[in-house]
Amino acid sequence: MASTSRGDVLALPKVQCPNHPDAMLVEDYRAGDMICPECGLVVGDRVIDVGSEWRTFTNEKATKDPSRVGDAQNPLLNGGDLTTMISKGTGAASFDEFGNSKYQNRRTMSSSDRAMLNAFKEITTMADRINLPRNIIDRTNNLFKQVYEQKSLKGRANDAIASACLYIACRQEGVPRTFKEICAVSRISKKEIGRCFKLILKALETSVDLITTGDFMSRFCSNLGLPKQVQMAATYIARKAVELDLVPGRSPISVAAAAIYMASQASAEKKTQKEIGDIAGVADVTIRQSYRLIYPRAADLFPPDFKFDTPVDKLPLL
Amino acid sequence: MEQNNSLPPFQGLASPQGALTPVMPMFSPMMPYGSGLTPQPVTNTNSLSLLEEQQRQQQQHGMPGGSGQTPQLYHSQTVTTTTLPGNTPLYNTTPLTPMTPITPATPASESSGIVPQLQNIVSTVNLGCKLDLKTIALRARNAEYNPKRFAAVIMRIREPRTTALIFSSGKMVCTGAKSEEQSRLAARKYARVVQKLGFPAKFLDFKIQNMVGSCDVKFPIRLEGLVLTHQQFSSYEPELFPGLIYRMIKPRIVLLIFVSGKVVLTGAKVRGEIYEAFENIYPILKGFRKTT
Numbered sequence: 001m002a003s004t005s006r007g008d009v010l011a012l013p014k015v016q017c018p019n020h021p022d023a024m025l026v027e028d029y030r031a032g033d034m035i036c037p038e039c040g041l042v043v044g045d046r047v048i049d050v051g052s053e054w055r056t057f058t059n060e061k062a063t064k065d066p067s068r069v070g071d072a073q074n075p076l077l078n079g080g081d082l083t084t085m086i087s088k089g090t091g092a093a094s095f096d097e098f099g100n101s102k103y104q105n106r107r108t109m110s111s112s113d114r115a116m117l118n119a120f121k122e123i124t125t126m127a128d129r130i131n132l133p134r135n136i137i138d139r140t141n142n143l144f145k146q147v148y149e150q151k152s153l154k155g156r157a158n159d160a161i162a163s164a165c166l167y168i169a170c171r172q173e174g175v176p177r178t179f180k181e182i183c184a185v186s187r188i189s190k191k192e193i194g195r196c197f198k199l200i201l202k203a204l205e206t207s208v209d210l211i212t213t214g215d216f217m218s219r220f221c222s223n224l225g226l227p228k229q230v231q232m233a234a235t236y237i238a239r240k241a242v243e244l245d246l247v248p249g250r251s252p253i254s255v256a257a258a259a260i261y262m263a264s265q266a267s268a269e270k271k272t273q274k275e276i277g278d279i280a281g282v283a284d285v286t287i288r289q290s291y292r293l294i295y296p297r298a299a300d301l302f303p304p305d306f307k308f309d310t311p312v313d314k315l316p317l318l
Numbered sequence: 319m320e321q322n323n324s325l326p327p328f329q330g331l332a333s334p335q336g337a338l339t340p341v342m343p344m345f346s347p348m349m350p351y352g353s354g355l356t357p358q359p360v361t362n363t364n365s366l367s368l369l370e371e372q373q374r375q376q377q378q379h380g381m382p383g384g385s386g387q388t389p390q391l392y393h394s395q396t397v398t399t400t401t402l403p404g405n406t407p408l409y410n411t412t413p414l415t416p417m418t419p420i421t422p423a424t425p426a427s428e429s430s431g432i433v434p435q436l437q438n439i440v441s442t443v444n445l446g447c448k449l450d451l452k453t454i455a456l457r458a459r460n461a462e463y464n465p466k467r468f469a470a471v472i473m474r475i476r477e478p479r480t481t482a483l484i485f486s487s488g489k490m491v492c493t494g495a496k497s498e499e500q501s502r503l504a505a506r507k508y509a510r511v512v513q514k515l516g517f518p519a520k521f522l523d524f525k526i527q528n529m530v531g532s533c534d535v536k537f538p539i540r541l542e543g544l545v546l547t548h549q550q551f552s553s554y555e556p557e558l559f560p561g562l563i564y565r566m567i568k569p570r571i572v573l574l575i576f577v578s579g580k581v582v583l584t585g586a587k588v589r590g591e592i593y594e595a596f597e598n599i600y601p602i603l604k605g606f607r608k609t610t
Contacts, residue, residue, distance in 0.1 A: 179557050197555075198555075201553075210546075211556070211557070248577045248608075249577035251557055
């Protein structure tokens, strides 16, 4: 018996209140009733209770959760198939012929989506390594599903597509991760992720915003343990440097790293180029190059209310 | 250019057509009445396009009395030509049409005046017979053959400085030439080398597969602005590559555009595609010039 509280357009008998046919019925799951909100009439009864079969308390040893329902479905991504799987038997009577083979293993549950489920698992693993929130993981899964269904990138390794989807999802959510950061949690090379990234953008006909220096400041600075003042100063320096076009053609990551270096050297928390390079994924010679470009105008780049531990003229010239 | 110097005696004297009769106008890249060409910046050094322009002008001005369209400079000349009888309208009806701009495009601005230089031509040719790469590698000079790494002989010649990949099927790829003629010449030289080694080499289906050109617009460019407005054609990922990759559709050419103003054009099968692509992109780039 299906509950038709929303009055869906299937060929099921629509329950409605006889006095108020248009009213949306409210489901009271505890009593198993469907109640009309206008007049309070109980319209349908003995609705299937979707709560758990029994109550489990945390005190009792919960080694065996006797729930027969299982995990929540993910219909958006799986294609919503309802298959039955036979798990390995636990008792002695699980057909141990010759002592080895048990009853037939679980069949291929959904062969067409097996690769997709695998990819979802991989995406979750990768995202976990860099502590990405659930919304980015969901967006990544959706992107992967779209790409997978389109089949235009069928020949590419699924892991590469998954990594590229993760990169795109981070960008689309406004918190871009550098290619190197995605590389660090994936087995795919930066080159291949870059290639798949461009292919996916073309296949899905979307585009992403250009990265800016400010997108990475909070992450890099907190990884380096720099106080908020220095982080704000570095953000200001990087933005000013790009506005004044002191660093034409340089990658925003390199400019951000150089700005962090300048800000940290002017404050009490001095970080070396090597440390910043390690966190940002840029070579320290790259930081040196960008730093040399912004050094001449250092006095203009600092925010007006910055408290200098090392004055501007004493900044290291590297 | 000496034809232009000889032009002043033509004007107003005998009919230009009469002077032209020994010379078929179709084959001289500079028409004598093309003295009107000299004041203008000639951007197309390709003689073929001048020929097309002249044919177009001849088609346009079929009537000798097209004086209403002709500019003022050669006013006297118009009168003389129209009065002369027996002029074959085939040659030139109004010599004043050259004053109309040579390049048919860009109504708003004139053409850029910058010509992309060809840097690399890749061509293929079929030598028409199976080859034994080992004998070629052993007997030819400047040949390297490492079958474990790549299944072709890599041969180099000095004269048009080029490199060829010669495969055992008899097909050959020739790269590194700076012009179409040089590429063809180099391919013929390689075929001659192979022939001298004893193979019955022919020269079948020579085809230019790719041409690369480069030029400089001489001003810095705001790539961020360009990628915002031309999103469906551009791809700019500073993490991956410092230049903007612009995939033009109309001549199917890929352009690499850099902040410094240097532009690389590739993917062309004929020289005109490179020129056309650059003429298309130049006004766009001018719109994204950095002002500081």
